[in-house]
Amino acid sequence: MTTTASPAAPPAPTAAGGAPTAPGAPATAPPAHPTSGWGSTPRGLRTWGALAAVVTALTGLFGVLAVSSQSLAVDDARDAAAQLVGLQDARNQLVAADAAATTAFLVGGLEPVELRTRYDAAVDAGAQALTSLAATGPDGADGLAAVSADLTRYTGLVEQARANNRQGFPVASAYLEEASAVLRDDVVPALDALVAAEQQQVDDEIATARFAAPMVVAVAVLALVVLALVQVWVARRTRRTFNVGLVAATVAVVLVGAVGGAVLGGAGARAAQVRDDAYRATVQTSQAFALVNDARSQEAFTLIRRGSGASYEETFRANVADARTALERDGVRLDGSLVDRLDAWVAAHDEVRQRDDDGDWDGAVAFVTSDDPGAPPALFDALSGALAAAVDAGGQQVADGLRPAGAWLGWALLAVGGAGAVLAWTGLRPRREEYR
Template sequence: MTAPLTTTGPPPAGPGPVTGPPDTGRAPASTTPRSRLSAGLATTPGRLALATTVAVVACLVLGVTGFLAGNTQSAALRDAQRDAAQLVGTQELRNDLVSADATATNAFLVGGLEPAEARARYEASLTEAAEALPTLASTAHDAEAADLATVSDSVQRYSGLVESARANNRQGFPVGAAYLDQASAALRGEVLPTLDEVALSTSERVDDDLGSVSLAQVLLLFVLLGLVALGAVQLWLARRTHRVLNTGLAAASVALLVGGIVVTAAVLGGNGVARSVASGPYAATVATSQALALATDAKSMESFTLIKRGSGADFEESYQTSLDEARTLLTEAEDATETGIDGSRELLDAWDAKHAEIRELDDDGDWEAAVKAATSTAEGSAGAAFTAFSDHAHADVEATSTDAVNRLGSAATTAQIAAWVALVLGVAGAVAAAAGMNVRLKEYR
């Protein structure tokens, strides 16, 4: 009989509780991007990598925003420069046409063949106006270009009516005065209102351009943010590594500081230039040009008062109104300029005194003597007094407009250069910051 099979070892263990994977002495691997990022930032190399990113981004932010700030302001200044020159050109065109009309009207008083000097002045003013029209139209906005095209057609019509008046006046036909009335009505009813509308829209654009110059200052906040961020990275690194100087970060700091100062100075300076030009030479240019146009128009009214022979009270009233407005504008122009352009107001008053003498002669019944005084260009005459005022006012407009355009152009160039300086130094700072931080990262590899 076979003996039963027996075991000598312990019985097999039954199933026990699950205790998980064996302990390897390391933390379990992260399973999500967020947890992996948190784990990475918990280490010094991870924090150094983040600091490197912050430093590089700070440098690029300063470079790019500095470039945008300078570039934006430069563009606004260029627009203001262009539109200001366009406005001055439009007003000068208006002045040329009014001057031509004043000369033609004054020459009409002589009767017969007008003086050669007066004819030459009329043709010179009309030629300058005709030459200025295509140039202004080529640089104007679409709506303004269309308006200037209608002005060109009206000027040709005006010129034809003046020639008809001149031809009839030479032959002593009274109908010549009617043609002159039509010519003046066409100028004042069609041409000048259109030019005034063009000047108004251009002036509004100049104001918008000068206002846009200040908007670039908002971007300087990001420039400051870039400097603060880089400074914070250096402070953290110094405390973490107990090392005061990191060559790469120091170079980046110098680059950003220089770039920030350059672009900030340029943008703030450009804004200051825009404000000073708007209230200074630009304001003086507009006021003086408008005053010259009003005074020249008053010169035409003086002639029409005599042409109408006793029925020109309305023209005399227009003369006085225009002259009062011209005086006010010349006072504004003198107040607007730092150098204090002066003399035009006094010359205008001197011409007005001669006009008073003409009116006295006419009112006393000596019409022929009044006409002779109004048409004379001899020294001490009303014509010489008006020419002195006109020449002085033109010189003032030329000086102040040139000053305004040059200052705006110079500020635009400065802002453009500063923009590129900020961009180049921002990129260079980013490279230097990355190199400096990489030295620290290598210590942990």
């Protein structure tokens, strides 16, 4: 009897590595993500967590650096503005001294004590201001040294003019004109050049101060983008939508950007407002002061030249027009009465010119040197005093207004950024622990 062989049984399934598995046991599914290597979830949690912590900390650090940068810029702007006002004051004192010297020259012989005293006081104040400015502003020390040398030459020529005028020598007027030319052609332009440099620095520093706020906001936005990417990766790998630590880090970055941007933006806007209002008006009023004092010198020269002073009268009119423009530009004024005072003085000057043009030179000289409250000297003193007071008040407003954000802000932003960095790192610790 023949027997039929049974068919061979199918091979038993094997597990990974070749080991046979028990019949009926389910096969193990491969993991969704690797648990080791560069692309593993544990390494990703460490890498992305570190990135989130570093980005958050850097946002806070950038915040404190922005506060420090803005504070430095505002302080430099305030110092440059003070230097500028000081330079203008020195220039104005010297121009006022020249106005006093030329007016006193009209009297002949011994000058009036009041005008002589005013000249000496203005020259001394101008010289002292130059010395002080050279010490506080080393960048312009060489230029100020040249100005001081020209000032010495100017005062020497004035003394020669006085000495000859006392003796009635006609050459006295030539010395006085040469002295005024030194002041107008050498001293004043040199000081104006230094003023322009300081003005440019003020503008540059305020622009830097205003740049701090948008930079903080931009860095915060970039940090938020990075944190969003980290949270998306963590959510996909851990199957959890939100991570408390990363959310806290995000809130910290938002606070740095919002608070830092708002406070720094406010400080920058305040500095720009001071520049556009008080600072600008102070510069213009100081310029007007110099112009009217130079105009007074021109007024005296129209009489000193006895009928041949037409060019001085033209300069007088040009200076007055420029002074009025400075006081009225865009409606910016520190004192609304300044133009009225200017007009009153010019009206008195017109009377001086009328007398001189009518052949009454003695009457014109008497009126331009009179003590009468309605005469040019009293009206000019009222104008000059009001301009000087406005410049002083404006300079104080600039110093008070150019204030940076407090140092507390920088430390607060750094603390918030640091706390957010710690939370970003520790918030992922439970997820990393799952793979140990």
